[in-house]
Amino acid sequence: MTASPQHHSSRSTKRQVIIDTAERLFAEHGYDATSTARIATEAGVPSGLVFYHFATKLDLLLAVVQERPAPSEVLRSAARGRTVRQRLRAVVAKMAEELENDRAVRIIVFREAQGRPEIASRAAEMFADASATVADVLADADDVVADRARVQTAAELVVSRVFLDTVALGQLEPATKRHAAMIDLIVETLTSTPG
Known part of the structure; x- marks a missing residue:
């Protein structure tokens, strides 16, 4: 069973909210001082959703840095x-x-x-x-x-x-x-x- 386009879009939007929140927090406090729980809280998503999109906190950091236009x-x-x-x-x-x-x-x-x-x-x-x-x-x-x-x-x-x-x-x-x-x-x- 495939997800509806609207459901997929919602997931993509939440993924982007997580990236944007992590970007702001990593810039303000540093990578080591920023927990995934804090990212999830400030992004308004469950903690598990962070790990649904990113296997590790380092994967989230890499997404923040790499998913920008050259x-x-x-x-x-x-x-x-x-x-x-x-x-x-x-x-x-x-x-x-x-x-x-x-x-x-x-x-x-x-x-x-x-x-x-x-x-x-x-x-x-x-x-x-x-x-x-x-x-x-x-x-x-x-x-x-x-x-x-x-x-x-x-x-x-x-x-x-x-x-x-x-x-x-x-x-x-x-x-x-x-x-x-x-x-x-x-x-x-x-x-x-x-x-």
Whole structure:
């Protein structure tokens, strides 16, 4: 006997409520300090339902971190403009906005990657995906003259710096303003012929 679509949808919705509640609590209190009983209570579901959807608390943590869209499509869609400067400003602004909007997950990844190889691996994937996307976006600019290795290095610098400022340091100033010097440096590096 199969579940009705409405019943299946209700189960999926409860699963998402559990993930959203766990995300908030893990970000606020940390993974180790958050019990599944507390997650269930705050999600308004029976404790058994948490384990119906997730075999272990670690599986729930992995769902919180992994069931988020990859940054590549968001960054690619933001990259408007023909020049390195235009593309870089757009990507920096969008990346900071997305990191701020998904701050809880980024805090969890930042905190939990230290002792959990599964989370460290996901963090590495997210960094590599974002860096490769930014490198592609910059490489396609009309005024780029740098080789792919320099473009990739610039992309890694951008992703690292924006992540650090937005998630770890919690900067409130607009991203393109606080990263203006970095943007200038990268524009010069990627558009000037090495002498």
